[in-house]
Amino acid sequence: MAQDAMVQEGALDPGDGHVDGNAVAGALAAVFVPEITTALVRCGACGDAGPFAALMVWAHGPGVVGRCPSCEAVLLRYVATPGRVRVDLSGIAELELASVGSGR
Numbered sequence: 001m002a003q004d005a006m007v008q009e010g011a012l013d014p015g016d017g018h019v020d021g022n023a024v025a026g027a028l029a030a031v032f033v034p035e036i037t038t039a040l041v042r043c044g045a046c047g048d049a050g051p052f053a054a055l056m057v058w059a060h061g062p063g064v065v066g067r068c069p070s071c072e073a074v075l076l077r078y079v080a081t082p083g084r085v086r087v088d089l090s091g092i093a094e095l096e097l098a099s100v101g102s103g104r
C-alpha cells in the first residue's frame, strides 16, 4: 500500500506536512484485525523472531506480561480497566501479520 493511500482524506494538516493519528486509523485497523497468535514477533532486545503464540505469558496479575522465550525481555504489557485497554508493545522490534484477506 502506498503511503499516500494509507492516509485518509480530511485529516488535519497544520501546514508543516504532518497529520494526526486519525489519518492512519483506517489502515491500522486492517493491521490489528488479523489473528495475533500467528503473527511473527521480533524481540527488540535479542533480535530473535518467532510466533506470538510462543511468548512466555504471565496473566495472573492485574495485567498481562509477555516475555521473549529466548532472552526473557518484556515484549508485551496489557492492562484492561473499565472502559480502557492499555497495550505496551515497546519491547517488540517488529510485528509481522498476515494481510487481511490473504487467507493465511
Ligand SMILES: [Zn+2]
Binding pocket: 043, 044, 045, 046, 047, 048, 068, 069, 070, 071, 072, 073
Ligand atoms: Zn529476546
